[in-house]
Amino acid sequence: MHTTLTEQRLIGLARTLTRLRADSPFYRQLIPAGDIGPANAPALLRQLPWLDPAGWAAVREQLRTSTFDGIATGFTNGTSGVPKAFYSTEAERAALRAGRVADGRRRLQLVGFNHGAVVGLDLAGEGDFVPLLSMRYFDLAADLIANGSADGSRVRVLAGTARQIKDLTLHMQQRFGDLAGFGLETLEVGREFLSPGWESRLREWWGAEIDTVYGFSELRMCNALKCRVCAHHHFPPSCVAEVVDPADPDRYVPLGGRGSLLVTALHPYVEFEPRIRYRPGDLVELAAQPCPKWGEPGFRPLGREEHCLAVGERGVFVTTADCVAVLADLPQVAVSPRHLYPDADQRHYEAGSPRFKLVDDAAGPAVHVELRFDPRVWPQEARAVADLARASLPAELQVVLHGPGTLDDVTLV
Template identity: 25%
Template sequence: MSDHPRDEFRTQLLNHTMRFAAAYVPAYGEVAYRCLSDVHALAQLPSLPILKKSDILMRPEAFRHISMEPHLIQHTSGTSGQILHVHRSKEELAAIESFFSKSDEPTDKTTPVIISILGSTTDAIQTPAPAVGQVFRLNLRDPTWRSRIQDVVRAPWEYVEGTHHARPAVIVGLESDLRVLTALLRECSFDFSSASISSLITSGDVITRRLRRYYESTWRAPLFDQYGLSEIFGSCNQCGVCGHLHPDPHVIMEVVNPISSEPVSDGVGIAVFTTLAPFVQCQPFIRYWSGDLVEISEVSCPVDLLGFRLLGRLYKSVSLPGLTGSGIVLSAIEAYDALDDFSEIASSGMFKWLWEIKDHSQLGHLKFDLRMDSDRGSHTLVATIETRFTPHLYPEQSESLKFRIRDALCKRSGSLRESIQAGHMSLRINLKPPGSIDSFMPDMVE
């Protein structure tokens, strides 16, 4: 067993969680989980079966506490299939409140202001947990608040309760909402050097290298990724020390091979999560299959020994039949990251209710499609990409763009490059004129 403090904490909670689940959740008392109570260490978790969303949807009551009443019902977004309802009890919410409440609260002058931006998901129900600062919810759907965003980011402490002292401020929200906020401020020629923002924390969408440069140079503040699932209480946060994502200490994360489900200690696999009591009691998930690809590596970091980078949805990634390991030659995020540097590629128009924005395509996503065509042992990755110009009218520009896209994809994915060089597959780029691909919303990450 790892002697890292986080793993020691997880192991302590794991022992209680296994006994609790076996005693009170019907599914975990069945034959498939007969050795549940014998799991006392993190290394023993692979002896238990993988739990998938479809298993829960088939008989949701079997994965709920036999007598605990739900106090809060959340739900998944539905972007990756049928919506799953997640039940939270009063008991676990009380445990969360107790654990995260600090006895040594910082003073009013040092408590950061958290600007929680709401735009695309104002109706989302979140698990209530004490924040590390005073929270101000900025609703971008409200035109009154949109008209005041310059004042909010200049002096956010003026919009929270208590003594109004200048203090650090952090913007937290979905990447799509940060995109809206940034675009609104740029439309009114806002001077970002006057913003009192110390950092940005985003989740829910991919942060490409171009986007990171854009946000950090615009806001003059560092940006940190956050990854999580609606089903799981806990998230994975980008570390300020090593730069990797680490899971919260109150959740267990494993990585398994997407084909065999065998544990992966180094390389590409699927993230699997186990929720822990007392933070989750009403509907515990043990070895829950996220459907998200990650690249894991053991890192020498004082925060956590498990570090990884997110690669996106498995079903949005491209696999090559017969390839050893994960079988993945190009992940969803690798593809998007490579293509995001090309201004010639069209974007979908989003948030069209924002009348203040002139060009809504700046709020959208790149319009492209990837598929692997296989015929009698021959495999071709076909990348269909919509451009901002009509390709057949500009043949030289089109050929140059195809060459540069091919080069960028191969540089971004070593597996793709090696598979092409070895003759296992080929790559074909198809350019399409404006309007060829329907409005595109990539489901790359939860």
């Protein structure tokens, strides 16, 4: 009999809760005695406390299920804060290796959204890894794609953040012109938002499919791929997700609603330091209906909770994803300058993310947007940006326009 994706999750959740009760000092007193099966596992999970990164770190030693024997250390990539050490067991690494689907295509990883997991979980066999630390590395990556490796194999999958892939694409266009002839089949974009305009450009320029991935470097087993059928992300069967009201985590949001993500990574993918109802600090939007392919609703990443606003009495969320969708493809909006590669020149400017931030202060909720020109000098062009933003965002808020280089503390996307 075929087991659905949801049924696989519930079986794994029951196994995880049973093991935690036996081996974790923190959860031993929180999970009642008795058999745990797929039917009662969700109710038991819901009774457990959720932990954000600070809360998880505070009880970290009590969470651990075994000694340090055979433990390997990795580090997160620090995109949402200071890089953090994480540990893994051989059972975790074996489970990840066994669950990895190898399609035989050569990959080039630009060392972004999973580099900590690659080091800590011994998964370097996935392909070539080129860190884009300077223009010399850009040329190395470009040559691998254009000319292939010494064994004659060609790169078919390019994986990295949106910023990295856009940077490398512009670099290669300057060197080679047409990119479609290099045979790249898939661009795998992780962590950062890819605007509709840039998604269309990359697909056209490379002649490749676009896969977007949402995930965490310390929880590689929870990476969620955007489905080509329903256009929402789905977590793999190695974890369980809940979407709750940010102000009341005991209340689940309805289908089509927006809320805080809670992630539970299942045994044995996280064995030594379990993350149960882990709240990474991200807002997501549930799909309005189940996916025809997977039989369960997916979700859409919306951005970090700290960067989003709840507007009005109904608390409608205006999020990073909303602002990117509206602002990123407007030529009037400034983008973040190059800061990662000291020897990069102006040709990489257009790869930057739109400069904006959401603010709720004494003047009320507003989105502040930096333009490429002084709005006082070009008032009609500035007004067009403000009108579009007000009409397109999901809640009414002020639009405050700034001239070049005058907006501080922009939202990171």
